[in-house]
Amino acid sequence: MDRLNADLLPGERLLWSGSPKRIPLLAKADVILVPAVLFFGLAVFFGVRNGFSLFLWLVLVLVAVAFFARPALRYAALRTVSYGITDRRVVVWTRGKQSASRYLKDLGPPYVRENPDGTGTVGFNLGRKDIGPVTGLEDSLAAVGLEPKHPELLNIEHPTVVRDLIASAQREAR
Template identity: 65%
Template sequence: MDRIDADLVPGERLLWSGKPQRIPLLVKNDLILLPAVLVIGGVILGGVRNGFSPLLWGVLMLVGGVWLGRPVLRYAALRTASYGITDRRVIVWTNGKDAVAHYLTDLGPPYVRENPDGTGTVCFNLAPADFVQTTGRGWVDQSWSDVGLDPKYPELLNIEHPMVVRDLIASAQQGDR
């Protein structure tokens, strides 16, 4: 709470704070790399049959590092993320970075995508059709540039009670207008 209070401007009230409750291992964007892994696997299989060159090992390590590194980096970034809603701003904190704040008056209406487990994501400035529902198989559409945590508009990923938070934000936006 000290970090949250330190980032508030004079006269600003904290309405809600939270953090991601669920951090998925794989997201939809990770599937793009799957064909590359399969092709590289075929090349490596051919290389094993005809003698394995160091170049193939290097390619294998590069593709494997990228494919396995993305979920690890995403997990590390989301594990340290926390969010705050004030009567004026939406604030996203991540460990090792400064807080990123967006004034409610600069944001469009909040939208919610609920997950099967009751958590959900609150986003701004998107049409409801831009949200793709989760499939129930553990694949979750995420943003934050997958790992960068610096979106153009804030996203509160995988929070508890997302509909309540959305309503709180909408009420705060109405109070500012």
């Protein structure tokens, strides 16, 4: 909490802080892993039957590492993330350092995607004209290593309470 307060702007109050409580190894964006596993399973099966060359085995191993490294890297990164909601901003800290910050007045209305275990993700619509949450673009940007335009508070406890806190702080900030 002291480290989080040290990054606040003068006069800014920390309303909530938290971190992901559930860090899944696989996400919806990893659906490509299913056909990849089937492909590699068939490649190994037929490779054993027909005697693959060393070069083809090396290519298969490199492609498999590329597919399976992404979820592992995401898991490792999320273990070091913490979030903060202030009366002015949404702040994301990674490895104890502020890595992203957005002013509440610049964010669209918050939304919640709940998980069956009670945790959930709080995200932000792109603007007032948007009807539903925009997640495809955000997932695509995050998949290629670019930061999404709006922060998401992934897999936090009591996401509806946090969403309501953000909405209240947005009303006061405008």
